[in-house]
Amino acid sequence: MSDLVEVKNLVRDFDVSAPWLNRVLERKPKAILQAVSNVSFNIARNSVYALVGESGSGKSTIGKIIVGLLPPTAGTIKIDGIDPAHEPDKAKIAAMQVGIQMIFQDPYASLNPRWKVGDIIAEPVTARGGKADGLAQKLLEQVGLSGADVNKYPHEFSGGQRQRICIARALAAEPKLIVCDEPTSALDVSVQAQVLNLMSDLREEFGLTYLFISHDLTIVQHMADTVGVLYLGRLIEEAPREALFADPKHPYTKMLLEAAPKLDGFGREVEPPKGEIPDPIHPPTGCAYHPRCPIAVDRCTKERPEMEQKGKGRVACFLAV
Template sequence: MTAHVTVRGLTRIFDVSKPLLNRILERRGKAFLTAVSEVDFEIEERTTYALVGESGSGKSTIGKMLVGLLNPSGGDVEVEGVNLAKETDGDKVAEVRSDIQMIFQDPYASLNPRWRVRDIIVEPVASKGGDTKGLAEKLLEQVGLHPSDAGKFPHEFSGGQRQRICIARALASNPRLIVCDEPTSALDVSVQAQVLNLMSDLKDELGLTYLLITHDLTVVRHMADRIGVLYLGRLVEEADPETLFTDPKHPYSRMLLDAAPRMDGFGREVPPPTGEIPDPIDPPSGCAFHPRCPLAADICKAERPQMRLIGTSKVACHLAE
């Protein structure tokens, strides 16, 4: 089985209305928040696709739709040739879903504190009646921990070790695709590098496909084969790391790169970019980035730009040239 992923027109709208009585008293209608809007991308098998953007850009929502924790409001998610949003054959969907796992942001919250590590790791296999003998020990060794750690509880480990246990649990059911939602953001910088190197090695060793969700551009530079930049639920640029870091086409991509902590020639820290993400319940007209964009023209306020090819990058910007 291959883990080729195709996402087309993916949209997720949340109903964030107040209760009916409040709406009647305040004479307000329903309120809807568009977290993801018409997103298209493809992940080739055995590669890493990274989604980057500020908090609230819709990265985690896309990840949850891919693993089936959320249903799309519109669009298609196709994994291994099966359209998970529209397929009616439950067995087919279950088979594909078993090839997808997720690693969450917080290794402290995603492990059951009352279970021993052995039970945590083998749970995906045990729930299907599979053979779990020696599995936890083998996987712990694979992620750089000691087989004897299987008898311990999560509180006996550091954050980096817990994230390794989460990775071992994700590997237990032999997945082809792993969605990694900010897998290192809760860890110290030195530990981040170890976990990322481990993930990279496992990808090569086991032929895994990754969707890597992060706001940290230094992470994606070394991990990703392709990067998608999200702003307010929309994909604004897609490129390979080399192109994105040396020649970003969208003003928002430039802003993200400029926002990375760095010093000027005199050793002073360069101030981060100004402005905030607009209210997703009432987004700006045209290009959602225009209120913060240094290049914004009249067309940007009036018309939503479509993705188009410029060189090897795809960009949604009227003035990208």
């Protein structure tokens, strides 16, 4: 069977120009921010694919494009073999889209405060005109809450419980793929563990596939089967989890792993990384990482490296071995 998600040469531009009149008066050119730049990757069925990166890496944008909240500027996305941009059969697209759900970062903003929990959970079904009798109760129990909670409102729940409700809502659609955008970054550590465990259990029970978007390497290391590292909208390394954490190939990945605080790093003296993430409207020429890269050579400033198979994964670096 083919992979569940196939992303090919994905590009997404945002127009971040000043308003038209200001542009004319101040003689400024149009400003285009390329949030996603020629990204390709596949997600195998029933696996967890993690996208990691710092702010401006385009990880959330990719997630939104895959669930259909944003259209891509260029490139193709096939989910379950269907490309929504080129599929003539509308019914097929609709059926495919039901199977993609999303869990958001902020458990407070992702539930409508005026809706009862039961209605919130049933929305994937009712929004499409279906009946959802008893579904919410069943799902609430499945995510570790009480079926009687259907008549409560979101404000009666803690952050962790709300994220469980979001998970229940995603499950209501009987999804194949769940895009999780920083699902635990708003939660406390002890609660985060509960939610991550629940997600692992549900994945086994329902045969789910996760696209896991996170900036937190420790969570990625715990959850992911495959990890893709993004920098400034470009995929720069992709490898199975063990390979990536044991033997990172790209200098940026190395730096990220080195910079992340370690629980057993008592008194560790880290050589702090050089520089900051560049302005994404004017990205560096060649390899986007070259101004901060400790091993950059002349070629890196002129030519953009493509992803190439090296070892167990793919990496976009001329100097990686």
